[in-house]
Amino acid sequence: MAPDDPDQNAPPNQDRDGIDRMLTPGLQARVVDKVTDLAATTVRDHVHGAPPGAVGRAREAALAFFDLYDQRPVKDNKGGSGFNDSLWLFCAARALAPDLIVESGVFRGHSTWLLRQACPEAEIHSFDPDLTNLVHRDPRGGLYDVDWTDKPLPSPQGRRALIFFDDHVNQARRVREARERGFRDLLFDDNFPAEHLYAVGVPPIPTLEMVMDPAIADHREIRWRRRGKSHHEVLDIGEISDCKRLIKHYFVFPDLAPLTRYSAGSGLTLVKLVD
Numbered sequence: 001m002a003p004d005d006p007d008q009n010a011p012p013n014q015d016r017d018g019i020d021r022m023l024t025p026g027l028q029a030r031v032v033d034k035v036t037d038l039a040a041t042t043v044r045d046h047v048h049g050a051p052p053g054a055v056g057r058a059r060e061a062a063l064a065f066f067d068l069y070d071q072r073p074v075k076d077n078k079g080g081s082g083f084n085d086s087l088w089l090f091c092a093a094r095a096l097a098p099d100l101i102v103e104s105g106v107f108r109g110h111s112t113w114l115l116r117q118a119c120p121e122a123e124i125h126s127f128d129p130d131l132t133n134l135v136h137r138d139p140r141g142g143l144y145d146v147d148w149t150d151k152p153l154p155s156p157q158g159r160r161a162l163i164f165f166d167d168h169v170n171q172a173r174r175v176r177e178a179r180e181r182g183f184r185d186l187l188f189d190d191n192f193p194a195e196h197l198y199a200v201g202v203p204p205i206p207t208l209e210m211v212m213d214p215a216i217a218d219h220r221e222i223r224w225r226r227r228g229k230s231h232h233e234v235l236d237i238g239e240i241s242d243c244k245r246l247i248k249h250y251f252v253f254p255d256l257a258p259l260t261r262y263s264a265g266s267g268l269t270l271v272k273l274v275d
């Protein structure tokens, strides 16, 4: 392995996203410039209600992310967020600048680390009923091995609060729960359209893409195959309609794979709920 590889000690099967890159400065700058421009225009056009300076923070965050990613404590995050989803999570959190963050779905702790890097002063509460995969623990955050609805939390009223769901649980249910508990700004990972459910191990059903799909009632029964196993789900259209009524703004961050050529993202999505 070349001596300038930032992950010389990494196992050979490690995710290479972010490590493999252009070394000619002018050519790496082309990649970085395109990503930072997209981060700035995306936040400008689609992130509603962020505190002043959000566009500049998003641009700086995207720029800083290329080096920050080298410092991640969880080197192998297979099954969790990769480079492209991580970059959007980092930029969105920086732009929204929350002082209270709830995270549902910790896995190895990579996204907790990202949220802490994005918002160093925030109060962070992280939930995952299965913490056996944990590699990194935030020294200042709360970490709980229960569902987030099983624990009282500080009220988000009057605070800049953000909740990140990456737990593969029914996303309509998560919208309902978050609104009942006073949250209005939500981020979701693994937001796949109905026709791509085969692309994820345990898809949340329904996803928000299914909630926002005007033709979803025509596909109430869904069957798919993944790794030799057949799956079958019947959607609750009433639940889907109820969820849609709670959504004020809905935005799926564009996949960065065409710009970075790293693994395809999982549809990180920002939702603002009605009051």
Ligand SMILES: C[S@@+](CC[C@H](N)C(=O)[O-])C[C@H]1O[C@@H](n2cnc3c(N)ncnc32)[C@H](O)[C@@H]1O
Residues within 6 Å of the ligand: 077, 079, 080, 081, 104, 105, 106, 107, 108, 109, 110, 111, 127, 128, 129, 130, 146, 147, 148, 166, 167, 168, 169
């Ligand atoms: C894809 S992983 C999370 C990845 C992580 N956020 C990251 O970016 O690296 C999904 C996690 O959701 C957890 N999970 C399953 N049910 C959950 C629940 N009810 N509440 C919170 N987490 C849950 C699983 O145990 C698993 O660790």
